[in-house]
Amino acid sequence: MELTLEDRLDLYEIPGRYGDSIDDRDWDRLRTIFTEDAVFDLTDLGSRRLEGIEQIVTFMEEEAAHPRTHMMTNIYADPTEYGADLRFRIVALLGQGKTGTASYYDEVVRTADGWRVKHRVATLRRRDKRDAKVDLEGIAL
Amino acid sequence: MELTLEDRLDLYEIPGRYGDSIDDRDWDRLRTIFTEDAVFDLTDLGSRRLEGIEQIVTFMEEEAAHPRTHMMTNIYADPTEYGADLRFRIVALLGQGKTGTASYYDEVVRTADGWRVKHRVATLRRRDKRDAKVDLEGIAL
């Protein structure tokens, strides 16, 4: 599916709108991010696989160990058969001035109500990270 | 007012251009962000309400306790009667590797010189944050 310029702009706004809906605990806005049957896979974060928007909302309201912020960076989109793959990463404040991160791998579809996430994987480690000498030899900061 | 794609791109650039003008102490560039009569309300940050671009520039030059960075995230815009509401959040480095944040709530208008901020509120707490069980029960990180 080809992405129009408007599609791309709409896609780029999803991470920030998602992050703000979580940080505001605004579940009405959160419902505008996902499809009804969306899957949100948090297993790599030590949590579980959520199935459907009701599970996602209940998890966010009652169970999630939320960082203090969902500030999103490195946003870009690639066209796919079903719509688009959307990539972004979180700057997560953790209290006492400490910062953590995670990566999001979204499959997004165009619906009558706009672009919606139908499948999301969140990971602590980069999903496709390669071995490199700088890491094997411990040079990285 | 409907936002064209060009409007949206111009709006998206405002937070980064603003942040860089502050971090560079480049007040000529800062003047291109705001209208002449802009209001910048910093009362929620323990500061005050600035009225007009001269007060804003003087405050930034002489008074502000600037964090080391204004790195902006979660940028999106919604059309309004007067132009657009622009939302974004700062990743603020505070020294010793510590990080803080704040949220910006902008009202932006289209002028002959491009989009300009006419009213900005900066807050430490999210303005529309709801109560949620995860917070009331202290689960959040």
Next chain:
Amino acid sequence: MELTLEDRLDLYEIPGRYGDSIDDRDWDRLRTIFTEDAVFDLTDLGSRRLEGIEQIVTFMEEEAAHPRTHMMTNIYADPTEYGADLRFRIVALLGQGKTGTASYYDEVVRTADGWRVKHRVATLRRRDKRDAKVDLEGIAL
């Protein structure tokens, strides 16, 4: 050179795509960011001036002291004679929850394969930072 809306979107994606390619150690993707003869000047970071994509890849694979993340913010582009100047800044996680930053100053050109960086300078200090009373008097956080 005038920038179309599509040009601007393509330019905005470069920082995130670059950051992810580094953090994934994905040198095939890194090669899609730069021209063959690109210069990447890291002297301000205490490193050196890399000339050509092979030097850039080898440096990233074997020598660089990478922060844990390249999460990019404050992205905007201005048209120039050769193409565009692209600006952005990194949120760099450094371990133990600490965060650092740097600024990127890119010269980007349009090629048959899309926009590519032909010259990049990375700096710890803002390149064009002015003196301001708040800094001279030590008010900044």
